[in-house]
Amino acid sequence: MNRAFSRKKDKTWMHTPEALSKHYIPYNAKFLGSTEVEQPKGTEVVRDAVRKLKFARHIKKSEGQKTPKVELQISIYGVKILDPKTKEVQHNCQLHRISFCADDKTDKRIFTFICKDSESNKHLCYVFDSEKCAEEITLTIGQAFDLAYRKFLESGGKDVETRKQIAGLQKRIQELETENTELKNKVQDLENQLRITQVHASPAGSVTPKSPSTDIFDMVPFSPISPQSSTPTRNGTQPPPVPSRSTEIKRDLFGAEPFDPFSCGAGDFPPDIQSKLDEMQTAHTNA
Numbered sequence: 001m002n003r004a005f006s007r008k009k010d011k012t013w014m015h016t017p018e019a020l021s022k023h024y025i026p027y028n029a030k031f032l033g034s035t036e037v038e039q040p041k042g043t044e045v046v047r048d049a050v051r052k053l054k055f056a057r058h059i060k061k062s063e064g065q066k067t068p069k070v071e072l073q074i075s076i077y078g079v080k081i082l083d084p085k086t087k088e089v090q091h092n093c094q095l096h097r098i099s100f101c102a103d104d105k106t107d108k109r110i111f112t113f114i115c116k117d118s119e120s121n122k123h124l125c126y127v128f129d130s131e132k133c134a135e136e137i138t139l140t141i142g143q144a145f146d147l148a149y150r151k152f153l154e155s156g157g158k159d160v161e162t163r164k165q166i167a168g169l170q171k172r173i174q175e176l177e178t179e180n181t182e183l184k185n186k187v188q189d190l191e192n193q194l195r196i197t198q199v200h201a202s203p204a205g206s207v208t209p210k211s212p213s214t215d216i217f218d219m220v221p222f223s224p225i226s227p228q229s230s231t232p233t234r235n236g237t238q239p240p241p242v243p244s245r246s247t248e249i250k251r252d253l254f255g256a257e258p259f260d261p262f263s264c265g266a267g268d269f270p271p272d273i274q275s276k277l278d279e280m281q282t283a284h285t286n287a
Helices: 017-021 043-062 134-155 158-200 271-286
Strands: 025-037 069-075 078-082 089-094 098-103 110-116 123-129
Touching (some): 017 069, 017 134, 025 043, 025 134, 043 098, 043 123, 069 134, 089 158, 098 134, 110 134, 123 134
Antiparallel strands (some): 025 123, 069 078, 078 089, 098 110, 110 123
């Protein structure tokens, strides 16, 4: 392995400065993965990392797993590793954090670079497999370094700080977008649960019939207003009908009908008794 970067003024690069400073150069490759290394640079350091990740790839292949394909976007701001279909950024390696880049002369498909992680501050070695572009990708990253270094000298270091602030803002935006997506998913789940609850609930406006309340003897209390129920008693027999008060015959203590001399007809008594009654009624009227 070789190639740490040299900044020779007469070096001929393969891309225009505008392509790397205003846009980016895309490449397709297979991503073997990344592993932590102890040193930020060195041929032996990256060689050990490549050997380790190659071994891991052989194990995954034996298990039926394929090496994932990625898209690399190289610019003066860094190297982005994206999903080629969804364009989702998997890793964003800022250029000022990349300390070493090299391709493997014994295996021209392999190239790698070392980048310091922004969160853990650990040095990670990223290893890629490209059938035809391994050396070209390494040269393109070298050209991006050269252009970034020239801009650093021209701006007196201010440009680097500006890029750091922009990179930090971009990272924060990505985190907020991820949180927003998670919140949307939670809200959707709650709405789905609410719909399911409403479907299983009783229809609106329906009234569940209430059973009549009972007393302490488990009997329905008597109400003179409510009509007599025809429901059989608990032993299965029908209670006897209650006679109507309007047709009930009034009797006295001895079972006889009460006497009312003024309501009796003229032919109900003998003549002599009837005449006495008429005299009593006339005297009562004149009095």
